[in-house]
Amino acid sequence: LYLQTLQTDPAHFDALHLLGVIAYQSGDAPLAVDLIQRALTFNALHPTAYLNLGNAQRSLQHGAEAIRSYDKAIELNPQAANAHFNKGLVLLTLNEHHKALSSLQEAVRLQPDSASFAHQCGMAHQHLAQYAEAIQCFDAALRMEPVFADALNDKGYCLQQLRNNALALKCYQHAVSVNPDHAAAWQNQGTLLLAAKDWAPALHCLEKAYALNPDSPYLLGVLLHTQMQVADWRDLDIRMRTMAAQVHRQQAVIPPFVSVTVSSDMALQSQAAQMWVRDKFAAYRHIEPVQPYKNHPRIRIGYFSADFHEHATAYLMAELFELHDKNQFEIFAYSFGPSQNDFMRCRLTQAFEHFHDVAHWTDAQIVALARSHEIDIAIDLKGYTTDSRADLFAMRVAPVQVNYLGYPGTMGAPFIDYLIADTVVVPQDQLQHYSEKIAYLPGCYQPNDRHRVIADKAMSRHEAGLPEQGFVFCSFNNTYKITPATLDSWARILNQVPGSVIWLLADNALGVQNLKNEAAARGIDSERLIFAPRVPLDMHLARHQLADLFLDTLPCNAHTTASDALWVGLPVLTCMDDAFASRVAASLLSAMGVPELICGSTEALEAMAIGLAKNPLLLSDLKSKLHQQRTACPLFDTPQYVRHLESAFTHMYNQSQAGASPAHFGVQALVLDAEGFYNQARAHHDQGDFELALQAYGQALKLEPTHFNTLHMAGILMAQQSEF
Numbered sequence: 001l002y003l004q005t006l007q008t009d010p011a012h013f014d015a016l017h018l019l020g021v022i023a024y025q026s027g028d029a030p031l032a033v034d035l036i037q038r039a040l041t042f043n044a045l046h047p048t049a050y051l052n053l054g055n056a057q058r059s060l061q062h063g064a065e066a067i068r069s070y071d072k073a074i075e076l077n078p079q080a081a082n083a084h085f086n087k088g089l090v091l092l093t094l095n096e097h098h099k100a101l102s103s104l105q106e107a108v109r110l111q112p113d114s115a116s117f118a119h120q121c122g123m124a125h126q127h128l129a130q131y132a133e134a135i136q137c138f139d140a141a142l143r144m145e146p147v148f149a150d151a152l153n154d155k156g157y158c159l160q161q162l163r164n165n166a167l168a169l170k171c172y173q174h175a176v177s178v179n180p181d182h183a184a185a186w187q188n189q190g191t192l193l194l195a196a197k198d199w200a201p202a203l204h205c206l207e208k209a210y211a212l213n214p215d216s217p218y219l220l221g222v223l224l225h226t227q228m229q230v231a232d233w234r235d236l237d238i239r240m241r242t243m244a245a246q247v248h249r250q251q252a253v254i255p256p257f258v259s260v261t262v263s264s265d266m267a268l269q270s271q272a273a274q275m276w277v278r279d280k281f282a283a284y285r286h287i288e289p290v291q292p293y294k295n296h297p298r299i300r301i302g303y304f305s306a307d308f309h310e311h312a313t314a315y316l317m318a319e320l321f322e323l324h325d326k327n328q329f330e331i332f333a334y335s336f337g338p339s340q341n342d343f344m345r346c347r348l349t350q351a352f353e354h355f356h357d358v359a360h361w362t363d364a365q366i367v368a369l370a371r372s373h374e375i376d377i378a379i380d381l382k383g384y385t386t387d388s389r390a391d392l393f394a395m396r397v398a399p400v401q402v403n404y405l406g407y408p409g410t411m412g413a414p415f416i417d418y419l420i421a422d423t424v425v426v427p428q429d430q431l432q433h434y435s436e437k438i439a440y441l442p443g444c445y446q447p448n449d450r451h452r453v454i455a456d457k458a459m460s461r462h463e464a465g466l467p468e469q470g471f472v473f474c475s476f477n478n479t480y481k482i483t484p485a486t487l488d489s490w491a492r493i494l495n496q497v498p499g500s501v502i503w504l505l506a507d508n509a510l511g512v513q514n515l516k517n518e519a520a521a522r523g524i525d526s527e528r529l530i531f532a533p534r535v536p537l538d539m540h541l542a543r544h545q546l547a548d549l550f551l552d553t554l555p556c557n558a559h560t561t562a563s564d565a566l567w568v569g570l571p572v573l574t575c576m577d578d579a580f581a582s583r584v585a586a587s588l589l590s591a592m593g594v595p596e597l598i599c600g601s602t603e604a605l606e607a608m609a610i611g612l613a614k615n616p617l618l619l620s621d622l623k624s625k626l627h628q629q630r631t632a633c634p635l636f637d638t639p640q641y642v643r644h645l646e647s648a649f650t651h652m653y654n655q656s657q658a659g660a661s662p663a664h665f666g667v668q669a670l671v672l673d674a675e676g677f678y679n680q681a682r683a684h685h686d687q688g689d690f691e692l693a694l695q696a697y698g699q700a701l702k703l704e705p706t707h708f709n710t711l712h713m714a715g716i717l718m719a720q721q722s723e724f
Helices: 002-008 013-025 029-040 047-059 063-076 081-093 097-110 115-127 131-144 149-161 165-178 183-195 199-212 219-229 236-248 256-262 266-280 312-323 343-351 363-372 428-433 484-496 509-521 537-546 560-567 584-592 602-613 616-629 638-657 667-686 690-703 708-720
Strands: 299-305 329-335 354-357 377-380 400-403 418-421 437-440 472-475 501-505 529-532 549-551 572-575
Touching (some): 029 047, 149 183, 183 199, 183 219, 219 256, 400 638, 509 529, 572 584, 602 616
Parallel strands (some): 501 529
16 A cells, blocks of 8 residues: 555655555565655654664664664654663664663653663663662563563573572572573573582573573583583584584684683684673773883782682692792782682782782772772783683783683683793694783793692591502593593593592582493493592592592693692693693693603503503502602792793783783793893903993893892992992
């Protein structure tokens, strides 16, 4: 009928406008835009036409054009609630959250009885991390529409951010009770249960969500990680292939940390990290780097972590914090983890000059605090691991920002300048996959604490649940690192070593049972898998002495667990792949002086494991070598490690102060350069060229401020020149 009207009157406004509306409702947005724009040439003062034009433009993701159309509709009719509302929706998609909130609040003011308007206003608050205000909006929507599943789900998310997990769980459960097909509520419920380590219900919820919406962002990755946590390997191969294909198609399907644990493909890990940054930190993309601070008498280092308590990161780093040169560096800690008063927490609070418990602070408050302290170099010890707060670094806490230790891979983030590594974990041919510039430490990138105590009490095999006779292989990694291929390998080893067992960590009851079932399916008596409960660190270290050989995992190696084994003299067999996390144990073994334990393939590892199990003299010699190496090798030379790390920090600081962009560098080269300047200075000194000698000493100290010989001889020269 509209077309018939236009045949007789091509300039008929209503026919053109409403035909455009029909085109939009029929899914032909380009035609809708064309028809409504033609209509507006005949009546440029029709607010509803501009509203409908904006809707069509919005469906085409022409955000700026849609906003102009909505603004025109509002100009012509300031009371047009839908125009304010839809403008707010577009601004949300453009990450203009403050502007979106203003538009949506105006829509709610004009139409306070709309549950949808109240809900979207809450979403704007949620994007701004204004969770209490968001909950008020969601509650308003639910008063109008008590079975509004989206509002229930989003309220649950905000409650979760406020750490009210019990009430959040009730919201998610209510959402799926009123709408059993609400995939997001199933996913959020599963993620919350996963954080609580309630494994079976978590897996059930995530499976439900995936069946309803397999394209939900990051769902597949979270589901894969949950399956690995409990060794539930159903459909694992096909899901892994699906995940890899989707990542390479630039689909956001896997969180970065999960990619590190399930794949050794650095290209995949890099893509996953970059997509995460694009999705999670878009609101901060316009924040400029902090300008370098001037005139600090000491370089200010800020360590940011949730793990300043009895935790693997703290076990590795405690002595490092204690040994920092407080004459050269002022050390700050920003703790956003649990405020538990354990032994390690007490030790760390004494090691730091400034310890700030910011567990209940917002990101903005922590950033403001760090900036008020004028931190020169901010160290992210979490990356994308559990309880991380990478937003702090996206918001820029310091002029120089560093990814260190906690996250074994690239963060793919433009706001992280450096990654602390070594030449084993990040070989030169992998640099293209790292967004950070690499600060190469000599030896191993991983620090160690020489004061880790091994309990005096000798545990018996019987007390540990081990058989009195037989070879004991062990692998105390978390269950999620054990892949089907790894268990296949262990099964082949156990088959070739009669009477042997493999001693694993009892990570969770469901994982224990599933691993036993998988072993039985491979022809291995499930009783040959022995599971060790978690115990205090000193007891855990002591019980290593009951094991004969540690078998590593791939693609994600043992990290702290490998250091623990080497510290007590237990040999670790590993093989490595391309990714950082797949090369950590090789780095540790190289720094320990036993590269012969790094195998070139799974087959080689199996052959060596079987050979050592059948040759007790060779194994005994190897253990003796480890005990001898422990106090002499670079891996456990913590004072030297600290000097190297501080040289790296000094170089980063000097680059920043000079206005130079971050670049790859090796600490060993800095040390050699300092040595070269020192030798040059000594030559000038011996020849009586005191001014040139002082200049060369100064160059050496810029590169290596703690270079002992330079400090010593420069002091002598100054004394000779009466510069006491």
